[in-house]
Amino acid sequence: MTTLGLIGLGRIGAFHADTLTSLPEISGLVVTDERPDVVAEVAAKYGARPADSVEALLSSGVDGVVVAAATPAHAELALAAVERGLPTFCEKPIASTAAESARVAEIIARSGVPVQVGYQRRFDAAFAAVKEAVDSGAVGALHTVRSTTMDPAPPPMDYIKGSGGIFRDCAVHDFDVIRWVTGQEVVEVYATGSVQGDPLFTEYGDVDTAAIVVRFDGGALGLVSAARYNGRGYDCRLEAHGFDDTVVAGWDQGAPVRNADPRFAAPGDFPAGPPHHFFMDRFTEAFRTELSAFVDVVGGAPIRGATVADAVEVAWIAEAATESLRRGVPVRIEEVRQ
Ligand SMILES: NC(=O)c1ccc[n+]([C@@H]2O[C@H](COP(=O)([O-])OP(=O)(O)OC[C@H]3O[C@@H](n4cnc5c(N)ncnc54)[C@H](O)[C@@H]3O)[C@@H](O)[C@H]2O)c1
Structure with a gap:
């Protein structure tokens, strides 16, 4: 069984919380966001464990991390998770610009930590x-x-x-x-x-x-x-x-x-x-399959979705x-x- 951390609980983050807590292979979900009110609301709604900071979430014993925060925060959050050796799912795009994406990709490649990117189609x-x-x-x-x-x-x-x-x-x-x-x-x-x-x-x-x-x-x-x-x-x-x-x-x-x-x-x-x-009603099943595939990645399986190298291209x-x-x-x- 797998415990995941979810960072960013806006439009798609809350949707991912719903999907993740309904996956049978997920035993626990720890959630955080810059907005404490949203953390409390999402945690209560989906029975997730609230964390009051990204740092607290990363050191809470999670097996992997889903980054669904606003785009400008992706690079920093994904790298923080990778630094801890935690397999990461990062919503698209992996950074605000291509040059930044390429820089992040190099660090991730050196780390050897698997990172799947959220291209659910x-x-x-x-x-x-x-x-x-x-x-x-x-x-x-x-x-x-x-x-x-x-x-x-x-x-x-x-x-x-x-x-x-x-x-x-x-x-x-x-x-x-x-x-x-x-x-x-x-x-x-x-x-x-x-x-x-x-x-x-x-x-x-x-x-x-x-x-x-x-x-x-x-x-x-x-x-x-x-x-x-x-x-x-x-x-x-x-x-x-x-x-x-x-x-x-x-x-x-x-x-x-x-x-x-x-x-x-x-x-x-x-x-x-x-x-x-x-996109939420059109791709409900795709998001579910995508996140389930990420749980497999956390368990050691190869990435089936978009890799960081794909996301850079x-x-x-x-x-x-x-x-x-x-x-x-x-x-x-x-x-x-x-
Ligand atoms: N795959 C898809 O089809 C799809 C669809 C929608 C959005 N997205 C991606 O998901 C991301 C979020 O989009 P959204 O529509 O949910 O945006 P949103 O503005 O509704 O939510 C973003 C959330 O991130 C939080 N946040 C921002 N910086 C943070 C930080 N440093 N730490 C913790 N929380 C932080 C904000 O407080 C907010 O709650 C975007 O990067 C977007 O590109 C992907």
Whole structure:
């Protein structure tokens, strides 16, 4: 049986507390956050043990640590856990910038302590089936992959302010998944974006809608679409087009789209709905499988999800996209890596 520590109890941290305390292989959960009121509330709700500081949590005898605090705290918290030799699950991204991610990754690699990064789509049954179809050769040579992430509404603007922007915060999921599914490395990206929602996006140097064209070293092209205001619901899709076949994830009955063709738009026709509301309901099972896989890592199993090395590559793609948006031109990964 395993006891875990959970640092950060906001939107996703509280959700992870719920998931972790329902895993049969978890015998105890110790929780902490910068906000004592939240610690007390989450501890009481899920029967977890409260810790009044990160230090207290790390020395409480936990077998592993889940970092779900705000992005700017990830690097420091993950390194504090790794320094103690504790296997760590870190929510994406592992640090605020790619350069910082690379620095953190070097220290983690030297430590030999396993660190899994929170890219849960890899654990979703539909995304995994796309990966399997591509790997098996059934799709043939890939010519195009499309990845879409559209939230119904943005998180609080305070969150946006510290998020690093839509590429580092949101499109990183798409970058991770297209890299994982194609098995190819990204060489160049062109990113554009616009703000039609809260003007604070502009003030924070961010956008609420973005499109990114990606060129891979194996010849495939990627198209990533991300948006913070998608009225019909949480739209998360992956489409892999090959010379022999096309496979998709996210075209399920909860796909938040309305078929406008009058010949096929009778009530009850696909998608029958209701539309997915947000990442929590769409990926409930994936989060569960992901955290269960992390418990296996704590027990000595190899990492099945995204590694820190994967997260660093993804961070460089996000960095290049951020730079491309700023300059209005395509940016090569090698340019930003220097
Ligand atoms: N995998 C996913 O799909 C997914 C979804 C949402 C968020 N996330 C990631 O999870 C992280 C948290 O996001 P959120 O939406 O829960 O944010 P949030 O703002 O709701 O919560 C963040 C929490 O972290 C706490 N915190 C900040 N610094 C801390 C520190 N040094 N020590 C302890 N606690 C600290 C805050 O008090 C707050 O309670 C972000 O990095 C985000 O990128 C991942």
